[in-house]
Amino acid sequence: MTAPPLPPPLHAEHGTSLWRDAWHRLSRNRLAVFGLVMFLTIALLCLFGPLFLPFKPADQAVTLKASAPLEKIYTRTPLRKTSQPRIDFIAEGKLIDENVFLNLTPDQRQQTLTQIKSGEAIKLGRFTYQLSDRRHWLGTDALGRDLLVRILHGGRISIGVGLAATVVSILIGVLYGAISGYFGGKLDIVLMRIVDILYTIPFTIFVILLMVFLPPSIFLLFIAIGAVEWLTMARIVRGEIVALKHREFIEAAVSLGLSRFRIIFKHLIPNVLGSVIVYSTLTVPQVMLLEAVLSFLGLGVQPPMSSWGVLIDDGAKTLETSPWLLFFPAGIFSLTLFCLNFLGDGLRDALDPRASKD
């Protein structure tokens, strides 16, 4: 029965991990896959989209205040040659109100406008009018800034804050919860009472105080949100560790002479990662919502930077005259939150098959 010694298993077949099983279950959940794909698309668009757009978030065309989505844009060049010829951009709606049109009948106005084709120039009064190549897909805001590029740039901040604060909350929460749960006893009691106390601090007041006494910065926002979000994570992890630490495989690990930290990091934490991932996926939208609320209140991201919360705030102010300034940022924000929640629900079902319905 003695076979020749086998070569070391370098490229041997690898078994199926529980992670891969979970991934398989997730990939069959259409809503979760939709959420994942959509979220990744939005994130990538925010990250790389602005590179392909001709506008910068700070580019202003004051004469182009709040143009509607896809509205035609005309350039208006003064006929009289000055030392510096000025070109103004004018939105379609504004053009009709120009003084030169006041003498024309509505039909004539319409005719004049449609006469202008790309490449042509029409002289009216003191100006030359020309159809511009410029198109703002989602219109411009009150300062003539392209809304699409602002949304994409704002998305970088919003998603960035969401991810960064979640990572902070994972790092603190998992470590804190694992130590509290594994060592137990008096240390556990002390650590968990600290969490209880921190829970009682009203978040908004805490952030307002931070923002008032310290110079507002985006890092402060990370810290403020991360400092609050880790509490629940710590409780979840602690609860799971307490349940896990008397399981036989942990006792077996202890009986093998493993150090406590090796047991925590190598044996306990991988076993709680499922819950951590699920909760994190649900933390990201929560944090993004918090950031939006703070920005809406003027406590979050400060101009010239923008975030979705800032854009929604701006949009809400001009709801009556230019509703698209509210609808587009709010729409993409809601879509992102939906996607993350779908993904989180899907992950929960995938990682804990017993809890799911099917």
Place this chain on the structure above:
Amino acid sequence: MPLLDVQNLTTSFHTRAGVVRAVQDVGFSLEAGQTIGIVGESGSGKSVACYSLLGLIPTPPGRIEAGTALFDGIDLLHAPLHTLNRIRGKRISMIFQDPMTSLNPYLRVSEQIIEPLLIHEKISRSAALLRALTALEEVGIQDAARRIHFYPHEFSGGMRQRVMIAMALITRPEILIADEPTTALDVTVQAQILELIRSRQRELGTAVIFITHDLGVVASFCDHVHVMYGGRIVESAPTTELFRNPLHPYAAALQRSIPALQEKNTELYTIPGLPPDPMHLPDGCAFAPRCDHVRDLCRARHPELVTLQPAHATRCLRVQNGDLTLS
């Protein structure tokens, strides 16, 4: 000098409901290469006694109240954690009852089996993997080169127990503690696993402490047996002596309840009553409420373990007084 010398081991659990005296005044010794059995029913304290040796008792609520366990000049019960961590997994290993739950479900078997080597020996990962492969082949896992990278849930119960044995023996420990290693397995697999432990023990010269409730296993396996009841050793004897000439009514009753040893078509003998509640142990002999031979004396006086014949001790007062013979 014995390899391991346990004296007066007393472990209790301080719970809200009261103090559970799980192990009281347990002592035994183990010579190199010897196999001893610790027998008793559920709750008799046999597992707690061995868990205490390796520092596996959760404290609190557990507390080792007294005793010493000398292993190579080190008292395992009072050794600091880093000393204990150099011994367990390296010189004393343990196999657990349920192989389905004693492997980490999230780590590949290869990852777990090399762990004792990585932490106890200065060895590279690839060298450790090679030794793990050999270890798996030695415990009879076929196609080990492929299977070593599987996850525990891809193994059957018997295979996992083989993995546990390979893992426990990979550092060539001097003592192996086997806590009911076959209880959770199919009867057909049980015999294979026992045979495997025995053959590995012979090859490596490991001493084995066998915790079990199965007298049949003891009979075929152990040199010396300690019978535990209510947290105490009630009888301690060489295996053949115990079966031929039991000196405690409990040990005798256990033998009588082995189905294979009973005549056909007679009612199966069972010990009446229930094991004692370790929170409310009786003042006298713990077995007195269930004993066929009980006298007033048994309930009144606390019995001590007395050696009556060479290496054969009993805690029965009546046997000690000479007014009861059981064989």
